[in-house]
Amino acid sequence: xxxxxxxxxxxGFYLSWRVTRLHxxxxxxxxxxxxxxxxxxxxxxxxxxxxxxxxxxxxxxxEAAEAAHEAGEGQRDLAESTLSRALRTSxxxxxxxxxxxxxxxxxxxxxxxAKGVHMARTFYNGAVSDTHRARRSRLVRAFRLAGTAPLPxxxxxxxxxxxxxxxxxxxxxx
Amino acid sequence: MRVGLxxxxxxxxxxxxxxxxGDLAEALIGMGHEVSVLAxxxxxxxxxxxxxxxxxxxxxxxxxxxxxxRLSFGPRIASRVRRWIAxxxxxxxxxxxPSSPSVSLLACWAAxxxxxxxxxTSNPRSRAMAVSSPAxxxxxxxxxxxxxxxxxxxxxxxxxxxxxxxxxxxxxAVRRFARAEPLPGWPGExxxxxxxxxxxxxxxxxxxxxxxxxxxxxxRPSLRLLVAGPGDPSTAMAVVPEHLRxxxxxxxxxxxxxxxxxxxxxxxxCAPNLGGESFGIVLTxxxxxxxxxxxxxIPAFSAVLDGGAAGELFTVxxxxxxxxxxxxxxxxxxxxxxxxxxxxxxxxAYDWDTVAADVAHVYQTVLMWDGAGHGRPEGVxxxxxxxxxxxxxxxxx
Numbered sequence: 001x002x003x004x005x006x007x008x009x010x011x012g013f014y015l016s017w018r019v020t021r022l023h024x025x026x027x028x029x030x031x032x033x034x035x036x037x038x039x040x041x042x043x044x045x046x047x048x049x050x051x052x053x054x055x056x057x058x059x060x061x062x063e064a065a066e067a068a069h070e071a072g073e074g075q076r077d078l079a080e081s082t083l084s085r086a087l088r089t090s091x092x093x094x095x096x097x098x099x100x101x102x103x104x105x106x107x108x109x110x111x112x113x114a115k116g117v118h119m120a121r122t123f124y125n126g127a128v129s130d131t132h133r134a135r136r137s138r139l140v141r142a143f144r145l146a147g148t149a150p151l152p153x154x155x156x157x158x159x160x161x162x163x164x165x166x167x168x169x170x171x172x173x174x
Numbered sequence: 175m176r177v178g179l180x181x182x183x184x185x186x187x188x189x190x191x192x193x194x195x196g197d198l199a200e201a202l203i204g205m206g207h208e209v210s211v212l213a214x215x216x217x218x219x220x221x222x223x224x225x226x227x228x229x230x231x232x233x234x235x236x237x238x239x240x241x242x243x244r245l246s247f248g249p250r251i252a253s254r255v256r257r258w259i260a261x262x263x264x265x266x267x268x269x270x271x272p273s274s275p276s277v278s279l280l281a282c283w284a285a286x287x288x289x290x291x292x293x294x295t296s297n298p299r300s301r302a303m304a305v306s307s308p309a310x311x312x313x314x315x316x317x318x319x320x321x322x323x324x325x326x327x328x329x330x331x332x333x334x335x336x337x338x339x340x341x342x343x344x345x346x347a348v349r350r351f352a353r354a355e356p357l358p359g360w361p362g363e364x365x366x367x368x369x370x371x372x373x374x375x376x377x378x379x380x381x382x383x384x385x386x387x388x389x390x391x392x393x394r395p396s397l398r399l400l401v402a403g404p405g406d407p408s409t410a411m412a413v414v415p416e417h418l419r420x421x422x423x424x425x426x427x428x429x430x431x432x433x434x435x436x437x438x439x440x441x442x443x444c445a446p447n448l449g450g451e452s453f454g455i456v457l458t459x460x461x462x463x464x465x466x467x468x469x470x471x472i473p474a475f476s477a478v479l480d481g482g483a484a485g486e487l488f489t490v491x492x493x494x495x496x497x498x499x500x501x502x503x504x505x506x507x508x509x510x511x512x513x514x515x516x517x518x519x520x521x522x523a524y525d526w527d528t529v530a531a532d533v534a535h536v537y538q539t540v541l542m543w544d545g546a547g548h549g550r551p552e553g554v555x556x557x558x559x560x561x562x563x564x565x566x567x568x569x570x571x
Contacts, residue, residue, distance in 0.1 A: 017560035021312055024286075028318060035542050112535065119340050119539045123319045126337035130315045133336060 018137075019145050025131045029152045032124040036155060039120035040080060043113040044068055047083060050106040057099070060086050080117075081158040087114060091162040107164055114161035121159050128152045175537060175545040177202055178264040178554065181213035182276035184233040184244035185223065190344075190455065191270055191294050194323070197347055199226050201530035207545070212258050212277055214246035230254055230277045245276035255280045256556060264554040265545075266290055266537045272317060273310055282313035287554035288540050292321040293331045293339060319540040321533070324474075340536060344455055345529035348521055351434050351462035357400075357425075360439035364396020365504045368440030368465070370433065370456050371447075373424075374405035379446030379470065381410050384422070385493035386446075390501055391418050397504070402428050402436045437463035441510065442503050445469040448491055454478055461485070461521035466510035468500045484520035485513055 044065045051062035064079075064086035071079035087110065100107065135146050181195040192213070199209045209226050214233035223229070231251045233244035255277055259267070265288065269278050272291040282289065320339035322328035328339050360366060367387070371378040380401070387399050401407070404427040414422060428436055437443065443465035445457045454474050460467055461478070467485030469475045479485040486503060488495040503510055522528065538544055541551050 013560065020560040021315065025315060028316075031542070032318065035539055038542055039539065115532070116535060116539055119319070119536055122338050122340050123539065126320060126339075127318075129337040134315065 015139075015143060015145065018139065022131075022134060022140065022146055022149075025127065025134055026146075026149050029124070029127045029131055032120070032127040033152070036117075036120040036124045039113070039116040040068075043110070043117050044083065046106070046109045046113040047087065050103065050110050053103055053106050054099075058090050061090055077155065077157045084114070084117075084158045084160060088160065088162045091164050111161065111164050114159075118159045118161055121155055121157065125154050125156075128154050175266065175534075175541075175543075176208045176262070176264045176553075177210075177537065178259070178262050178267045179209060179211045180267065180269045180278050180281045181211060182243075182245060182271050182274040182278040183214070184246075185213040185215045185227060185229075186217045187244055194292075194294070194344055195270055196224070197345055197526050198530055198533060199224075200347075201345070201526040202534065204527070205530060205534060207534070210258070210262055210264075212255065212281070214244065214251075214277060216244060228258055230258070233276075236275070243274070243276075245274065247275055247277075247280070251277060252280045252284065256284045259285050259554060260556055262554070265543075265551065266541060267554045268292065268533075268537075269317075271295065272313065279310070279313055282316060284557055285316070285554050286557040287552065288537075289317045289554075290319045290321065290536055290540055291317045292323060292342075293327050294323050295327060295330060319536050321536060342529060342532045342536070343524060344458075345526035346455065346458040346462050346521065346524050348462040348525040348527075351437060351459050352464070352518075354431075354434045354438045354463070356439040357432065357435050360400060361441050362396070362398060364398065365394060366398045366400055366440040366442070367468075367500060367504075368400045368436060368443045368460075369402070369446070370436060370460075371403045372405045373401065373403050373407040373410055377448045378403075379448045379491075380407075381413065382446040382448070382470075382491055382493050382496060383444050384410055384414050386497040386500065387422065388414055388418060389493060389497040391421065394501075394504070397421065398423060400436065400440050401425065402433070433459075434463065437465055441466070442500050443467050444496070444500065445475060446496065447472060447475070457485075458521055458524045461517035462525075464514040464518045466503055466513040467517060468496065468503060470496075478520070478524070480516075480520050484516040 047061045047065040051058040051065070064083040068076070068079040068083045131152055134140065135151065140146055179195055179199055181192055183189050183191050185192055195211060195213070199211050202209050203226065210228055211226050212228050212230050214231060215223065215229035216233050231246045231254060233246045236243055236245050259281065267281060267285050267288065268290045269281050270292050271294055272278050272282050314335060320331065320337070321342050322331055322339040323342065323344050325341065328341055331339055367383070369380060369383055371380065373380055383399070391397055399422045401422060402425040407424055411419065411422070425436070437460050443460045445454065445460070445467065447454070447470055449472050457467065457469060457475055457478055461484065467479065469479060469485055469487055470490040471487040472490050476482070476487060479487065486499045488499045534545070543549050543551055
């Protein structure tokens with residue numbers, strides 16, 4: 001009798017440990033998602049700023065960034081991938097010109113923002129992947145430990161950052 | 175930003191991870207962050223420990239990952255880790271090799287809040303065992319952002335943990351290597367070739383260099399080799415004929431200052447590694463010193479040397495090709511000067527300042543906070559364990 005009660009109490013403790021872990025995973029997915037949204041927004045803004053400062057040189061960037069801004073739920077991945085490609089074609093194809101010298105702060109911001117999207121997406125998909133694995137467990141399904149929380153989706157886009165050519169005046173070389 | 179770094183291996187024993195954590199800490203401090211490093215310390219070296227280091231306790235030697243690692247584990251260490259976290263007030267905790275059974279794993283268990291982890295190992299077998307255990311899985315799934323130091327380390331992690339990691343390479347403290355006096359008597363008049371690395375580990379390729387030297391030596395009567403590194407040289411030296419041996423100068427293990435001088439002491443620096451290098455820290459150090467380099471064309475080296483633009487590449491394991499390339503360089507001082515400038519330029523991408531900025535970017539992504547200004551997140555807390563009420567509201571975080 002005492003043994004059964006003890007076993008039940010231990011099992012209950014184990015279950016609450018598993019639920020706490022699931023909670024934390026869901027929380028991790030939520031914060032990673034917010035981070036991803038912030039990173040995507042920063043990149044769109046950086047692309048628009050560069051296009052505005054580049055007076056005509058980066059028109060396709062502003063188009064792609066606007067499209068990504070306005071894309072509906074189902075099209076966002078496609079629109080953001082298009083922006084990644086637009087960044088690469090417009091920044092990698094023609095070499096750095098003298099005019100780029102004036103755009104140095106905008107270019108640096110685009111470079112950092114594109115890197116940030118890659119990081120944020122990697123971390124978000126990592127959180128989603130861990131959550132999927134945890135929720136596949138038989139115990140979690142049998143006791144409905146995940147409750148009503150929705151199963152998060154991966155966010156798959158082409159997020160390869162552009163390789164911006166080194167500007168003529170580099171850091172001092174000893 | 176307040177950053178807590180956790181290093182699993184004994185601080186007083188030289189090693190790649192310890193070096194990485196120390197350099198990262200210094201670069202982050204240089205950027206204006208507050209940094210505290212927690213690591214096992216066996217011998218306090220009379221107070222020569224850096225100011226940012228918090229000793230976690232005495233390490234014990236444990237066979238791990240095919241060699242003997244000096245780790246700290248156990249309830250007493252665990253309570254020190256908890257105290258360090260509770261008193262640190264960190265915005266983010268950055269744990270190195272989180273699955274190693276030392277302070278790293280203890281910190282993963284003890285902490286709740288923004289966690290970043292860097293994976294260094296690229297040994298496919300070590301992690302297989304580690305991740306199957308639920309206790310380890312519960313630690314790994316707390317990590318918000320993962321970093322791998324090389325493509326090989328990333329692949330290991332993807333295979334055994336699932337998910338993915340951001341690739342941020344090892345850095346090199348370019349400034350530390352940039353200038354130094356050559357060792358006395360070097361580089362000398364008749365040409366010299368330098369090598370740094372373990373002498374008795376075949377994959378470091380000393381054998382290839384010595385064979386190439388044997389081929390070059392008859393035509394170059396005063397060519398000398400500078401060989402620095404620990405280990406027993408007798409096996410590798412067997413290929414060198416007796417009368418040439420006095421021209422192979424074995425310096426043994428060098429301290430840090432002399433190591434920097436060694437990079438400046440030879441006309442040509444050689445990295446003849448046969449493979450198994452995921453990055454090539456020796457190569458980037460030589461580049462930071464502005465050495466003109468001859469290296470084997472393994473993928474890692476070819477990538478670091480920009481496909482041959484920042485140093486000559488030769489077919490891996492081929493002493494004839496190596497002798498040809500090194501000989502051509504010894505005869506062309508202008509080409510050496512060109513390569514030296516190109517190497518210094520290419521190594522900038524691996525400078526700790528660049529690398530640490532990327533790591534700080536990871537912190538900012540995880541925290542959604544730029545490290546200054548408004549919106550400072552809650553930071554790292556102690557894990558309070560399972561909550562009994564958690565069962566009542568499932569799925570509503």
